[in-house]
Amino acid sequence: MVLSVENLSKSFGANIVFHDISFSVNKGEIVCIRGKSGEGKTTLLRCLTALETPDKGSVKINNMYLCKEDSNHIKYAQKNELQAIRQEIGLVFQNFNLFPHMNVMENLMEAPLFLKKDSRENIKSRAEELLKSLELEGKEDSYPFQLSGGQQQRVAIARACMLNPSVLCFDEPTSALDEQTRGQISKIIRYLSSKGIAIIIVTHDNAFADEIAQKIITMKDGKITIEPK
Amino acid sequence: MEAKVLRMLVPMALEGLKVTLGVFAVTLIMSLPLAIVVAKLRMSKNKMISKITGTYIYIMRGTPLLLQLMFIFFGYYRVPYIGYPFSREQAIVIAFVLNYTAYFAEIFRGGINSIDVGQNEASQVLGLSKTHTFMKIILPQVIKNVMPSIGNEVITLVKDTSLVYILGSSDILKAARSVSNVYAAFSPYIYIGIVYLVIIAILTKLLDKIENKYDYYR
Numbered sequence: 107m108v109l110s111v112e113n114l115s116k117s118f119g120a121n122i123v124f125h126d127i128s129f130s131v132n133k134g135e136i137v138c139i140r141g142k143s144g145e146g147k148t149t150l151l152r153c154l155t156a157l158e159t160p161d162k163g164s165v166k167i168n169n170m171y172l173c174k175e176d177s178n179h180i181k182y183a184q185k186n187e188l189q190a191i192r193q194e195i196g197l198v199f200q201n202f203n204l205f206p207h208m209n210v211m212e213n214l215m216e217a218p219l220f221l222k223k224d225s226r227e228n229i230k231s232r233a234e235e236l237l238k239s240l241e242l243e244g245k246e247d248s249y250p251f252q253l254s255g256g257q258q259q260r261v262a263i264a265r266a267c268m269l270n271p272s273v274l275c276f277d278e279p280t281s282a283l284d285e286q287t288r289g290q291i292s293k294i295i296r297y298l299s300s301k302g303i304a305i306i307i308v309t310h311d312n313a314f315a316d317e318i319a320q321k322i323i324t325m326k327d328g329k330i331t332i333e334p335k
Numbered sequence: 336m337e338a339k340v341l342r343m344l345v346p347m348a349l350e351g352l353k354v355t356l357g358v359f360a361v362t363l364i365m366s367l368p369l370a371i372v373v374a375k376l377r378m379s380k381n382k383m384i385s386k387i388t389g390t391y392i393y394i395m396r397g398t399p400l401l402l403q404l405m406f407i408f409f410g411y412y413r414v415p416y417i418g419y420p421f422s423r424e425q426a427i428v429i430a431f432v433l434n435y436t437a438y439f440a441e442i443f444r445g446g447i448n449s450i451d452v453g454q455n456e457a458s459q460v461l462g463l464s465k466t467h468t469f470m471k472i473i474l475p476q477v478i479k480n481v482m483p484s485i486g487n488e489v490i491t492l493v494k495d496t497s498l499v500y501i502l503g504s505s506d507i508l509k510a511a512r513s514v515s516n517v518y519a520a521f522s523p524y525i526y527i528g529i530v531y532l533v534i535i536a537i538l539t540k541l542l543d544k545i546e547n548k549y550d551y552y553r
Contacts, residue, residue, distance in 0.1 A: 155460050192462040203457035207475050207552050216471070217461035251553040269462070 108133050108272045108304045109154070109195070113175065114163035116146070116153055123149045124328045126163070131273065131321075136295065136305045138315035141325035147308040148200075150325070151275050154306070155197045156188060167194045168272050193221065196266030200277040202258045204250040210237070210261050211246040218268050229268070236264040240294060256287035263294060267303075274298060276307045280314045292318050337522060344514045344523050348530065351507035355534075358496045358506070362431040363489065369432065370439030371474070377444055388440075395437030401498050404430040408502050423502050431495075438488055446481035447473065479549035486542040493534055507531075 110130040116123045123146035131137050139147050152158040154165060156172055159182060164174035170191050173182045183191055205213050214233040215226075223229065237243060240260040250258055259279065266274055276295070280288050295318060299305050309315055315322055324331045377388040395403070408426035412418045421429065450473055458468035497508040505513075511527035514520070 157456055157459065189462050192460060197460045199453060199457060201453060203451070203453035205454065205457070205472055207479070207549075217463060220463050220467055249552045265461070 107131070108135075108168055109306075110164075110166045111154070112164045112166075114150075114153065114160050114165065116149055116158065116160045122328050124325065124330070127330045128163075129323055129330065129332055131304045131306060133272070133304055134299045134302045135320050136299050136307070136318055137321045137323060138307045138309055138319035139323045139325060139330075140309055140312065140315050143310065145325040146328065147310075147325055148277055151197070151277055151306070151308050154273075155195055155275060156183075156192060157197075167191055170194065189221070193269045194271055195273045195275065196269060196271035197275045198259065198262045198266055198277065198279065200279075200281060202250075202262040204258055204261055204265070206250050209247050209249050210242065210253075213250070213261060214265050214268050217265070221269070223269065233264070233268060236267055239297070240264050241290075255282050256284075256290060259283070259287075259291065260294065263298075267298070271303065273304045273306060276305070276309075278309055278311075279307060280309060280311045288314065336518065336520070340514055340518050340520050340522055341526075343517065344510060344526060347505070347510035347513060348507050348527065351505050351510040352530070354499060354504055354506040355493070355496045358427060358431060358499060359493055361428055362435050362492060365428075365432045366435040366439055367485075369436045370443050373436055373440035374443035374447060375469075377440060378447065392437045392440060395434050396441075400430065400434050400495060401501055403434055404498060404501055406430075423504060426502060427499050427504060431492075435488065435492060439485065442481050442484045442488065443477060445484075446477035449480050450476050479552075482542070482546045482549065486539075486546070489542065490535055490538060493538065494531065 107130050110128075112128045113126050114128070115125045117125075127150075129137075139150060141147050149158060153160045154167075154172070160173060160180070162175065162180055165172040166174070170187060171181075171183060172188075172191050173180055175181075182188075205216065208216065211230070211233060214236070215229050218224065218229045218232075219226065224232070234246070237246065240263060242257060242260055242264065245253065245257065245261075250261070253261065259282075263274075279291055279295075283291060292314070295305055295307070307315070307318070320335055322333050322335065324333070373388055373392070376384050377392065379385045379388075404426065407421060407430045408423065411426075412420040454472055454476070455468060458472050463472070497506055499506050500509045500512075507527050507530055511523040514523040
């Protein structure tokens with residue numbers, strides 16, 4: 107088990123987004139979280155990636171706790187623990203959030219260089235390898251605005267993969283893509299899963315979820331139902 | 336007559352140019368980095384810090400620079416406990432830097448606010464520190480966005496330097512005034528007007544160049 111969520115709750119003021127939800131994700135598993143707009147799918151994803159802090163419950167990623175319940179008090183990971191956990195869980199944003207002033211190579215190398223993951227040469231060759239496997243060869247020097255939506259998404263995936271995450275989350279990966287690019291993204295997701303990366307996809311695209319997921323989590327009225335496939 | 340005017344004006348104007356350009360350069364070099372710090376303080380979650388910075392900006396933007404110059408030179412030493420008799424040069428630098436920092440800070444604040452929150456979130460998810468995110472991800476994008484507004488202020492600053500006359504400093508406009516008084520001629524003002532235009536032309540070119548430098552991305 108790479109990720110386990112137990113009794114997680116989150117509300118914004120009086121608005122309960124989700125309450126007491128638990129699920130787990132195994133190595134290489136593809137999990138889709140679906141539900142209507144406003145059901146809290148993205149908030150759940152943001153809690154898993156430490157962009158939001160849950161109110162209750164625990165999140166464990168690769169045996170490290172992002173937060174845990176400790177005698178009725180929630181305890182969050184300390185700064186240095188958080189940095190280690192963040193490297194285990196990546197996120198591909200709906201609008202990718204590439205750094206517009208950096209070219210593709212710089213986008214990929216920024217975080218591993220900052221975190222001193224490896225030598226510059228090794229980081230660069232890892233980036234080249236990733237770009238090749240995501241069919242982005244020759245785009246190293248391009249800036250995000252020069253790329254198509256599908257290419258930008260693949261750069262965002264490559265950027266997240268640079269940190270060798272155990273879990274990779276996608277927020278609405280098919281929302282901006284045409285039929286052909288959609289096929290390409292499912293191929294990539296399957297490829298990443300075959301490499302052992304657990305995948306969590308938030309989507310309201312039921313056809314896509316049915317096609318790709320090994321487990322489907324449906325969010326409704328702050329609760330979840332899990333259906334294995 | 337005109338030859339006499341020029342013979343007197345040129346050396347005085349050259350001396351004055353040192354003051355004009357000196358005040359301009361020192362103000363710019365000091366207030367731009369300070370303004371980024373002030374903008375960050377103004378945006379601080381700590382209400383006290385944000386309020387104090389807001390008050391400072393309000394005072395600086397709400398009173399004339401001329402008055403600020405006068406206060407710092409003629410008035411500040413009378414303030415009990417913290418008063419200090421600044422020299423003319425010190426008063427000029429302090430007033431200009433305080434004033435321009437406030438204007439630049441508001442421009443930077445707008446620029447920082449204009450950056451998509453996703454840029455911060457992406458950096459956070461990638462494990463970049465807050466400082467690294469600000470310096471390497473946010474600030475370069477802010478600079479591109481604020482360049483046109485900063486350019487405007489930079490040009491205003493050149494002209495504002497003429498206010499130093501109030502403390503008895505001799506800039507190029509003061510040179511024109513002195514020569515005009517001696518020869519009862521208006522032409523010195525025309526010549527100095529041309530000097531201002533030349534300085535602004537050079538600056539405009541320079542600012543365009545900097546703006547173009549950031550054109551490589553959208």
